[in-house]
Amino acid sequence: METIREKIEAGEAISRPEALYLLADADLLAVARLADGIRCRLHPESYVTFVVDRNVNYTNICESRCKFCAFYRDVAASDAFVLTEEEIFSKIAELSDQGGTQLLMQGGLHPALDIEFFEHLFRGIKRRFPHIRNHSLSPAEVTHIAGLSGLTVRETLSRLKAAGLDSIPGGGAEILVDAVRKEISPNKIGWKEWAGVMREAARLSLPTTATMMFGCREKPEDIVEHLFRIRELQADGGSFTAFIPWTYQPGNTELGGETATGAEYLKVLALSRIVLDNIANIQASWVTQGAKMAQIALFFGANDLGGTMLEENVVAAAGCSFRIDREEILHLIRNAGFRPVQRSTLYDIVKFY
Amino acid sequence: MISLESISDKVKNGLRITEGEALFLFESKDLLGVGELASLVNERKNGNRVFFNVNRHINYTNICVKRCAFCAFSRKADEEGAYTLDLTEIKRRAVEAVQQGATELHIVGGLHPDLPFDFYLEMLRVAQSVSASLHIKAFTAVEIDYLASLAGLSAGGVLRSLRDAGLGSLPGGGAEIFSGRIREQLCPDKISGQRWLDIMEEAHGIGLRSNATMLYGHLESFDDRVDHLRRLRDLQDRTHGFQAFVPLAFQPENTRMQLDRQAGTTGVDDLKTMAVARLYLDNFEHVKAYWVMLGEKTAQVALAFGVNDLDGTVIEEKIGHDAGAVSPQFLCREDILRLIRKAGRMPVERDTLYRPLRVY
Numbered sequence: 273m274e275t276i277r278e279k280i281e282a283g284e285a286i287s288r289p290e291a292l293y294l295l296a297d298a299d300l301l302a303v304a305r306l307a308d309g310i311r312c313r314l315h316p317e318s319y320v321t322f323v324v325d326r327n328v329n330y331t332n333i334c335e336s337r338c339k340f341c342a343f344y345r346d347v348a349a350s351d352a353f354v355l356t357e358e359e360i361f362s363k364i365a366e367l368s369d370q371g372g373t374q375l376l377m378q379g380g381l382h383p384a385l386d387i388e389f390f391e392h393l394f395r396g397i398k399r400r401f402p403h404i405r406n407h408s409l410s411p412a413e414v415t416h417i418a419g420l421s422g423l424t425v426r427e428t429l430s431r432l433k434a435a436g437l438d439s440i441p442g443g444g445a446e447i448l449v450d451a452v453r454k455e456i457s458p459n460k461i462g463w464k465e466w467a468g469v470m471r472e473a474a475r476l477s478l479p480t481t482a483t484m485m486f487g488c489r490e491k492p493e494d495i496v497e498h499l500f501r502i503r504e505l506q507a508d509g510g511s512f513t514a515f516i517p518w519t520y521q522p523g524n525t526e527l528g529g530e531t532a533t534g535a536e537y538l539k540v541l542a543l544s545r546i547v548l549d550n551i552a553n554i555q556a557s558w559v560t561q562g563a564k565m566a567q568i569a570l571f572f573g574a575n576d577l578g579g580t581m582l583e584e585n586v587v588a589a590a591g592c593s594f595r596i597d598r599e600e601i602l603h604l605i606r607n608a609g610f611r612p613v614q615r616s617t618l619y620d621i622v623k624f625y
Numbered sequence: 626m627i628s629l630e631s632i633s634d635k636v637k638n639g640l641r642i643t644e645g646e647a648l649f650l651f652e653s654k655d656l657l658g659v660g661e662l663a664s665l666v667n668e669r670k671n672g673n674r675v676f677f678n679v680n681r682h683i684n685y686t687n688i689c690v691k692r693c694a695f696c697a698f699s700r701k702a703d704e705e706g707a708y709t710l711d712l713t714e715i716k717r718r719a720v721e722a723v724q725q726g727a728t729e730l731h732i733v734g735g736l737h738p739d740l741p742f743d744f745y746l747e748m749l750r751v752a753q754s755v756s757a758s759l760h761i762k763a764f765t766a767v768e769i770d771y772l773a774s775l776a777g778l779s780a781g782g783v784l785r786s787l788r789d790a791g792l793g794s795l796p797g798g799g800a801e802i803f804s805g806r807i808r809e810q811l812c813p814d815k816i817s818g819q820r821w822l823d824i825m826e827e828a829h830g831i832g833l834r835s836n837a838t839m840l841y842g843h844l845e846s847f848d849d850r851v852d853h854l855r856r857l858r859d860l861q862d863r864t865h866g867f868q869a870f871v872p873l874a875f876q877p878e879n880t881r882m883q884l885d886r887q888a889g890t891t892g893v894d895d896l897k898t899m900a901v902a903r904l905y906l907d908n909f910e911h912v913k914a915y916w917v918m919l920g921e922k923t924a925q926v927a928l929a930f931g932v933n934d935l936d937g938t939v940i941e942e943k944i945g946h947d948a949g950a951v952s953p954q955f956l957c958r959e960d961i962l963r964l965i966r967k968a969g970r971m972p973v974e975r976d977t978l979y980r981p982l983r984v985y
Contacts, residue, residue, distance in 0.1 A: 301664060564895065
């Protein structure tokens with residue numbers, strides 16, 4: 273612990289074995305201290321940020337059928353849907369009316385929705401809502417659209433960007449270790465493809481984020497590997513603005529089992545802050561942890577509470593439906609001794625509170 | 626000049642902290658610093674061990690002559706949803722509890738207008754008849770005070786009669802916040818803070834142990850919390866009859882309190898309150914995280930903030946849930962073991978009097 277503390281205080285990167293030690297053996301508050309020190313160094317102004325956003329899921333039809341997911345449906349399912357453009361526009365109008373700045377649109381890997389569908393949709397969105405940031409399509413969707421449309425990932429991203437895509441969310445990363453992915457999401461892209469999309473996005477100057485879903489089948493070593501792979505991608509020209517770890521929610525899923533406990537979540541969050549000191553922001557996940565834990569997370573490395581999420585369907589499908597509004601976010605931040613700041617997708621200040 | 630450093634020096638040297646220092650800790654923004662100190666004290670007292678017990682709550686009636694503003698459980702006798710369990714049902718639940726491995730019944734209820742004193746004595750006898758080794762922890766000081774007027778006895782007389790009928794110890798409920806000014810708004814009909822303390826002193830005096838609670842996160846200030854803790858510490862110095870201190874996070878839903886919409890506690894407030902309690906109440910052996918009110922996640926994290934007891938498996942909790950608590954109705958033994966182990970601690974099942982029954 274002493275040698276790790278010295279390294280961190282000197283601003284040096286820790287090694288994989290050291291990260292594993294922190295995750296598996298070190299005292300929770302001792303790890304929190306290290307993470308909090310890095311947060312203070314990177315965010316000395318003691319702001320805690322959030323974005324006003326909405327998650328719109330354009331379809332729940334998905335060919336990937338991941339075993340940890342409670343949201344996907346087959347084409348023939350009675351509750352399968354694809355939203356029309358009008359439905360999507362009306363959701364964005366609601367977001368805009370409430371002062372929202374970010375649209376996070378993700379959906380299943382639909383067998384028929386190709387590049388032209390998204391180009392048309394994104395152009396329509398940009399024309400109607402030029403002030404809304406379109407932060408959409410995770411790497412698995414980008415890869416799927418490329419395949420359906422006979423395009424490379426680079427061509428796909430270029431065309432989507434030209435049509436109005438502003439940045440790429442880091443969903444679908446799950447655990448970036450293929451042995452784990454085979455077990456929980458055998459039909460989804462492997463870790464190298466996920467990384468490949470993010471590399472191309474960065475080359476095209478598209479900002480990205482990265483996530484990790486843990487508490488499922490992975491070992492502590494896999495969590496460490498995931499964090500280091502993200503760290504290395506970022507060091508090699510990545511465009512990650514934030515890292516968002518969140519926990520597997522077992523309700524209504526094929527895998528079942530338990531969700532990670534509160535102490536495990538905070539430990540992983542703190543370790544993320546320590547390993548990923550080359551990514552500016554770490555988000556707490558109130559969606560999976562609830563308001564109390566998200567606030568506590570501000571002392572375990574997090575400096576951002578994510579979005580207000582006018583709408584969220586994927587985690588809710590797994591039986592986990594915390595709700596939170598702007599007033600509550602402000603209260604949580606102030607009560608923890610920080611100043612609330614509404615931010616844009618790219619972490620520019622929108623409004624001080 | 627009080628600082629976290631000066632408090633830390635005292636704590637490390639085993640010295641008592643003052644009320645001013647407790648207030649400083651409540652107001653501190655250094656959540657981790659406060660937690661580290663509380664954890665140090667807890668480790669000294671309990672090492673790596675975390676207690677839990679297997680118990681069942683029986684709320685024998687929700688009919689109550691009082692109407693505390695913070696309570697979502699109480700009903701008038703003729704109100705929809707009012708109920709009173711009869712002795713047959715109480716016995717059935719006790720039998721079921723023993724079959725499920727419970728070592729404790731936690732029995733509390735409303736202040737019923739018509740039940741005779743004999744009902745309470747009989748309830749204890751019936752419950753005890755199920756198993757001689759079953760520990761019956763029952764009746765808050767508020768109920769004891771009420772039974773005294775019902776039976777025309779002193780509180781001491783009531784406690785002795787109940788003890789002879791099988792009462793093993795008292796839970797710590799009804800303390801709320803001792804401050805008279807807050808009680809006037811929160812629960813004007815309820816016994817005073819002083820009366821609560823006096824009854825506990827009587828109970829301790831005849832060999833009955835008890836717990837102590839504090840309901841926080843409503844109208845009270847940090848000063849009120851410190852005042853509450855001070856009165857508990859003073860009494861404990863005299864009697865040493867309190868076992869655990871149990872902070873109760875206020876649940877605002879379905880109550881009659883007109884509070885602003887952000888009422889209730891935050892996670893940071895919960896952790897800090899447990900940590901300050903651990904530091905200030907140096908004469909209490911145990912600080913309990915009551916997961917029913919806190920939620921399992923916060924309760925587990927509290928193990929790093931001075932807490933050494935995760936309460937029980939609590940079959941059928943009604944009072945907190947009627948007020949909107951979103952925790953499950955019960956946790957089974959495996960759930961509790963997992964929470965403790967995943968926090969890196971060693972689970973120890975205890976009986977009501979904190980004797981270890983089994984180390985896991």
